[in-house]
């Protein structure tokens with residue numbers, strides 16, 4: 381499905397898709413390090429994602445996110461990488477993750493994702509808005525980008541983290557080395 385050699389396992393999908401929790405399980409199972417691009421951005425900036433949105437706007441955050449995606453993908457060691465939900469909208473990020481990674485879209489319906497994110501705390505695009513409606517709008521806007529980024533799509537509605545992680549590992553056993 382994707383080229384030879386150990387590739388990063390890259391998880392993409394909307395907020396609430398379970399990228400971080402599933403990614404951590406997969407990393408444990410594979411004996412790999414796990415990185416989350418939001419955490420890389422926060423570590424580099426010394427501020428939370430919400431603080432960056434306030435101080436630098438979404439554009440400032442996206443510029444930082446692009447660097448974080450590129451840095452994670454450049455790691456010679458194969459990693460498990462969870463990408464922030466909006467990262468794949470950027471064609472440069474899509475190219476980077478597809479070049480070095482086996483990319484899995486954790487797809488959920490906006491209703492299920494909204495249940496998982498709750499009030500959306502710590503996620504500036506959801507703050508003070510109705511999460512289900514915002515997620516529905518983002519799902520429509522971003523579906524094509526997730527589709528273009530992903531080698532594999534896994535539907536996650538009603539499935540727990542362990543089961544999603546084992547499906548991810550099953551799908552990718554042949555191509556992540």
Ligand code: S3P
Nearest residue numbers: 394395418429464465466503504
């Ligand atoms: C965003 C998703 C968030 C974070 C930021 C923007 C988005 O990451 O990068 O709040 O645009 O969908 P998670 O998907 O890990 O919540």
